[in-house]
Amino acid sequence: MKNIIQQIFGSALIKKTHAQFAWVDDLAEMDDIAALKYCYQQLAIIIAQMQAEQDVDYKVLLELLIQLEDVNYTRLEKLSCQFVQVENLKPELEINISEACYNYCRQSYIAHLKVIEKVINPNKFKLDGNMPVIILGRAIYSAMQMMKWRMFTQASPPTKMWIQLFMLYRIASQQALLNIPIELFKLSPSTSLSAYFVQMCMLGQLTQSNLHKQQVDIAYRVLTHWLTRAHISKHFTPEQYLFFVDLEKDFPAKRMRNFEPNEQCRYWELDELEKQIKVGVTVSDRGEIPESLLGAKIESVKRLNDTLSIMLAEWTKTNYVRQRRKEPRQATSKTAKVNAGIINICNQVQQANQISSGLRLSKDGKSFDERLRSHTALTQLSNITINSGSLDTWIVTDESLHGLGTRVNKYANILARPDKLIGLMMDEDPSQIMIGIIRGVKPTTNNQLKVGIEIMSRHPNWVQLRQLRNEELFAETVSFVANKEQPANFDIGLFSGIYLPIEAGLSSISTLILPKLNYKPNTSYAVSISGTPKRAILGEPIESCDDWIKVAFPF
Incomplete structure (x- = not known):
């Protein structure tokens, strides 16, 4: 040149x-x-x-x-x-x-x-x-x-x-x-x-x-x-x-x-x-x-x-189908605390479940037992609180059974990316939490983003899992997994996940969302849901992205 x-x-x-x-x-x-x-x-x-x-x-x-x-x-x-x-x-x-x-x-x-x-x-x-x-x-x-x-x-x-x-x-x-x-x-x-x-x-x-x-x-x-x-x-x-x-x-x-x-x-x-x-x-x-x-x-x-x-x-010149919403959405105006990252979302679901079950939380979002254990535990179990500044506040502008429309500031928010798994805790009711995936992000006026979210579950549950060793008896493992007095941090094999039940109009099978780092397919796991233990062989992921996988879990 x-x-x-x-x-x-x-x-x-x-x-x-x-x-x-x-x-x-x-x-x-x-x-x-x-x-x-x-x-x-x-x-x-x-x-x-x-x-x-x-x-x-x-x-x-x-x-x-x-x-x-x-x-x-x-x-x-x-x-x-x-x-x-x-x-x-x-x-x-x-x-x-x-x-x-x-x-x-x-x-x-x-x-x-x-x-x-x-x-x-x-x-x-x-x-x-x-x-x-x-x-x-x-x-x-x-x-x-x-x-x-x-x-x-x-x-x-x-x-x-x-x-x-x-x-x-x-x-x-x-x-x-x-x-x-x-x-x-x-x-x-x-x-x-x-x-x-x-x-x-x-x-x-x-x-x-x-x-x-x-x-x-x-x-x-x-x-x-x-x-x-x-x-x-x-x-x-x-x-x-x-x-x-x-x-x-x-x-x-x-x-x-x-x-x-x-x-x-x-x-x-x-x-x-x-x-x-x-x-x-x-x-x-x-x-x-x-x-x-x-x-x-x-x-x-x-x-x-x-x-x-x-x-x-x-x-395509033929058989073109214009993208349209599957169902009408109802206009609304409410705010939600939004978080991403599978570990953060697990903690967020755990907190919402605690509130829903009537457990009183302190101002920082911890129960009495958690605060008591924090004096001896090397690491605190939860870093997500009701008023946590680490969460982003999104405005929900419309909703339907299957999805939400939200509005966020494009400069203040880094979570608004397609295919991002998020948890939404509604400000009007902190016990109400939804798990969703961002499906659409469109710039609008005044430096705003219109974010479309597909709802995966309106009733997620926090679970704990542990991979079973070949020689390990399930009965011995259940007592450990279900023991709420023992901090999870003391066993590196114990990790959190999210259970998504069957919900009319949203899902036809129950599933688990788990950290990709902790998951090994076609392996036996001890799973504790709301204190109920279960042994299951979890198969190949049916969906996977970023730091999480979704796997079928009949319960």
């Missing part, structure tokens, strides 16, 4: 660039996050200079942007892989990585827009060769990275981002640049501006599908490897096209439904992509990754299969 710039602008410019932006050389000595933060700060200074209409050499700045993106391309790829592959990142690290990557991409995108505004007009500024295609493509790339990182954290893209993208499309269309083959980075798939445009619009369309971060990353990689050519049309032919954008509106691609075309609409077909996705689903069903995706760095075949199935359901 540097050779291209040198051929266009001359070797004198390269020397000038090196002198003016020598700080770029310092990036090699920094770690990835620190380097992106430093680039963000330097780009902010440059953007401020452009906005103040100070004397800026846009040829030099163009060289800087291209050089920075070449240097940081690998960094962004590395951080993206780390971010999505690690299941339980510490909240501080998750925020640090996502904000550093997003802010850098955001500043790079703004800088591109400023430069394009000055240099893209061929009557005022002459760019030779493929440079107009390259700078437009790099701008779209920055926008797509920016949106991807927003989707990772369930956040909305910046206001007017789609209007700005459509402006870039208009420029490319006017200068007949849309279908010129382009390879933006070394070893990246050869594509075109029209394909980049459609890739971004279709990724944006998936924001309504509540993908978790691994699925967002896979969808991005599938699009960049499979959708490398696209024809964008002004003409409305409903039998041919399925998706469209309106260049005057700040929205991504929409499916044509109750649609009235106008001259600002643009259309494209996805027939070839749909065929590839169908083949991909079939291949991944066999436990294999399609050969055409081997270079896409997709690690999990199961996640690939799940993501392709979602993409196919959303984008």
